[in-house]
Amino acid sequence: MEFSEHIKTANVENVVLTRPFHPPMKGTLCLTGHHLLLSGRDGDSSTQLLLLLRNIDAIEKRNAGSSGTITLKCKDLCVLQLDIPGMEECLNIARSIEALSSLETVTEMYPFFYRPPRLSLQDQWGLSSPEQDFAHIEALTDRWRLSQAAKFRQGGRFPVLSYYHRENGKVIMRSSQPLTGANRKRCKEDELLLQAVIDGSELGYIIDTRSTQLAQQARMTGGGFESKSNYIAWKRLHRNLERGKVLQESLIKLAEACSDQSHSMDRWLSKLENSKWLSHVNSVLSTAGLLAECVEREGCSVLVHGSDGTDTTLLLTTLAQLILEPHCRTLSGFLALLEREWVQAGHPFQQRCAHSAYSHARLRQEAPAFLLLLDCVWQLGRQFPLALEFGEPLLLQLARDAYASDFGTFLCNSDKERCALGVKENTHCLLQFLCRPSERDRLTNPLYQATELAIWPSVQPQALQLWTGLFFRWTQSAQCLDKAREEICNLVTQNQGCNSFPGGQRLVMLSGWLRRGCRSRARWYYLPARVLSWSPRQISRWNKQDTTDPAPLERPRVLITGGLGQLGVGLAQLLRKQYGTDNVILSDIKKPPADVFNSGPFVYADVLDYKNLRELVVNNRITWLVHYSALLSAVGEANVALARKINITGLHNVLDLALENCLRLFVPSTIGAFGPSSPRDPAPDLCVQRPRTIYGVSKVHGELMGEYLHHKYGLDFRCLRYPGIISADTQPGGGTTDYAVQIFHDALSSGQFECYLRADTRLPMMHIDDCHRATVEFMQAPDCQLSLRTYNIAAMSFTPEEVAEEIRKHLPNLRVTYNPDFVRQTIADSWPMRFDDSNAQRDWGWRSLYSLSELVVDMLGSIREQRTKSGLPVS
Ligand SMILES: NC(=O)c1ccc[n+]([C@@H]2O[C@H](COP(=O)([O-])OP(=O)(O)OC[C@H]3O[C@@H](n4cnc5c(N)ncnc54)[C@H](O)[C@@H]3O)[C@@H](O)[C@H]2O)c1
């Protein structure tokens, strides 16, 4: 049938178009085989609407007198209204649109007629070549075996390589379900194929995207799963991801909720929840995270499948690669990934995208799996604003083109069908087109900064948000999105012209400003809401630029590791006063004393147990991490291996966690980070650091790692070098400066003290209250005030003799003897005598409050009080 046979009325004058964000437009409507064209005048200028008929999902007609109204509900969620004079014309137009928008014959579709000026059909289809990409990998190419395995898998989809982890050599494979059926059939070739992937000693995972129950039910219809007995080295994990009708209905409900602006808040929230769309996003991202974790963290190969291997399977393999593989986060890498994992892998686009959210037609095989993927990618981009080279415009274009396109990429249900119908010879490839230099500017993320690290998505409830750019695109103006993008581009350009920061740091700072809204310097950096994709709640908070009180939403959620040592409990007390008891969690591997346990949240956490730490951070929505666990100088020297483990391995765990979860991380360093070749009186922030203890070496390592990750990836790392800390309520944990606490206890109990350091050993010291105040003030300091990431802080400096002399002003009978311990004396002799903390004073206003005499008064008073309360004698 010719197109013209569908068109009874080709032109109608005086049609009025009403569409979002435009005044009504009157003009001439013209219908062609693939388009609806409306030309009219808007004031002095002529305007046009050109609508691809395939984009129309549903048509609603209404007659009123001699004219009619047609409402066109599009697959990209836009809704248009046409008021057409003449009832017959209106009916003819509606009938034509109905017929032409649902053409079934692929070769009649618009991509077969689309011939833009600068594109040639000779341009190659195909961005990715799996043969080349994986050429270095030994492949199993025994055709007979493969054909046998293919017969055993639904649709012939035997396990194929999807991703190869270059560092650990592990792989992600995808397939369809095995056809074991009710008789539990097996296939030796399939088993051998999987066995060939892992050598005998290893374990592999199979992630089945169906629940155990669904997988078992599948046996009744000839499908099934890999049994433990036949696939010995493979461990099956079932994760129930929704598909098909359930997903389609979820999209329909969401679109319905979003299109009605009259909802009250309660109704909107309940409709949003009812749609379950964000739950699907959550399940997919969590399972993709699990898949990536199996490969990267557990070092295991994984096979992914559900039933057909063409929907949920592809969602997971695509997202896991985005999480793990930096190249997939570039524009061309991402498009190649889509081509490999969706177009070539056989996602049935034509069936899945036949209708979108508005159609009244009976559902057949529609399901928005690809849209769900784009939403998950958008969530990743929102959580890691620097990590993806492409931005939201690309995702929006892909979302639209998957349903209706000028290009042939998403036609048909498999590559085989595309080849049979000559799609590649007779249509243009969208993915290829999007890679052209002319498109790059529009599609790239101006903030992009490549990172080699995996980008682990957060799936905390607050971390996932509705993709307003897609779902509210036609009900809320997107103008601010374009303006914001333009503004970001300008900022980036301006920043590139500014020579005061090294290249990478400029962007990191910019992104830091953008994300945190630094108040002191960056007023003009406040950008329209959509730029940063913040939730409206956050936006209104940042708009209150003039308030100085931290709004409740700004309250950090703090986790303190090693919190039962000398410093943790007091810091928790101070933080709890400011941010609320429940917002500060103490943790350690020791059992807490009753008073500590009863004073606020406490959990067990071993810094060597990464998974447990991660769980704590995720489950408790931690935003600040104070890392206090360590073995101190003297204890560390007595147990070097353990010190290395706790101080270095533990630190790496914490750094990884902080990066993944965008935490503000505080790691204390020490006077022990200096050595005999450092300037000693005073030691500045930046100088030679060659410590001679494992404690010092691990602390320098911590300073450098934190600073490196800050400069490279924007980690909000903060470090203070503490002097020896003096406290009355808590005992020091085995350091070189411990004598300066013990002397007060002994002075009050026996009046005698034996010091393990020489009388003239001068070291920097500080009252614990000053130490805690410095830590909190430093953590609260705006990013833009910090010119360094590691600062010295100082208060006083004394020798054992000087402190004894000061105590004698209150306890004249104190007798001190000196019996230097070789190890601790050597350590102390290698440390600075005084600290220069002028940078901390200048940058964030640090000042100590306690002098030596005030410290002595306070220590003696507090310890005396403790002893009296406990009924102990006081000398
Ligand atoms: N106290 C000082 O004078 C001083 C001076 C400079 C720097 N610092 C630094 O401040 C931090 C806190 O010091 P502190 O004096 O409270 O130390 P501390 O030795 O008193 O306490 C350390 C805590 O870490 C815990 N811990 C040990 N192994 C652990 C593990 N595997 N997982 C979790 N926790 C573990 C211990 O149980 C202990 O409670 C340390 O990093 C230290 O290097 C302290």
Ligand SMILES: C[C@@H](O)[C@H](N)C(=O)O
């Ligand atoms: C100085 C500090 O790091 C700790 N008190 C120690 O002596 O080890």
